[in-house]
């Protein structure tokens with residue numbers, strides 16, 4: 440394929456994806472299938488950097504894959520797989536660990552945040568080196584671009600540094616990937632507290648839109664979203680974060696420009712916007728839930744799709760790993 444290659448991963452988490460995951464990541468993945476040679480994975484090896492229940496992990500991995508398919512990933516158009524099904528990730532991960540300076544790894548700010556949450560004594564070495572496994576994830580596929588949020592930029596820098604280091608020391612082996620920064624409007628905020636990002640860990644239950652919630656619950660959350668005491672429907676992320684968040688969601692889900700929405704709702708109250716957006720949301724989540732359930736009800740088909748994806752991924756990963764071993768004298 441002469442299309443640029445992209446690689447991205449998402450963690451298998453308990454329960455469903457939230458609206459931020461969808462609008463900020465998964466939706467872009469679906470679009471990139473058309474323009475790129477896209478590799479997408481459920482990163483279960485990253486999930487075990489914090490304690491996991493084996494049964495739940497397996498169920499959550501299937502759930503994540505089912506949701507990715509329901510969101511529109513098409514195994515005919517992309518390579519969709521589970522990270523642990525491709526053993527080369529762990530193998531190249533070790534190589535990259537041996538190339539990374541201890542101080543260099545210590546400067547990764549996400550470890551500081553995540554280990555603080557765990558309690559310093561509980562944090563594992565795996566959590567510490569997880570950015571290095573991410574480096575291996577990317578380099579295995581010779582990815583040209585990596586779609587990332589702003590918070591992951593440091594990891595792409597590490598990937599580029601390690602790829603250059605390896606190439607310099609052992610000869611040209613890895614493609615140097617570039618970040619594919621997802622645009623700012625794709626950032627979704629908590630519906631009850633628009634000062635914080637919508638997030639599984641930080642959001643209030645009412646501020647978090649889970650895609651697999653009962654659509655009635657979702658509609659209610661949208662209708663009771665926190666806005667401001669003004670009445671003008673205008674996008675101004677700074678002064679009107681609540682209404683801007685709703686406009687951003689509405690715009691992205693319907694493909695309508697924000698300026699067109701501002702016009703449509705000129706002179707109307709916030710209630711009208713919220714009622715309409717609640718309906719838009721219900722129209723989106725209802726078929727999404729049904730499709731996810733179809734995949735979950737047929738685990739054999741789902742597992743077969745994932746096995747095929749892993750096989751496709753392995754043809755690329757094994758070639759890269761073999762060349763890497765050879766270059767290093769292994």
Ligand code: ADP
Nearest residue numbers: 459460463464588625626627636637638639640
């Ligand atoms: P969470 O923050 O809920 O734990 P993750 O960190 O697992 O979510 O994120 C998975 C993907 O979803 C990442 O690509 C991340 O950038 C994206 N994402 C998460 N929350 C949001 C949000 N509120 N707005 C936009 N994108 C988001």
Ligand code: NA
Nearest residue numbers: 588590591638
């Ligand atoms: Na995140």
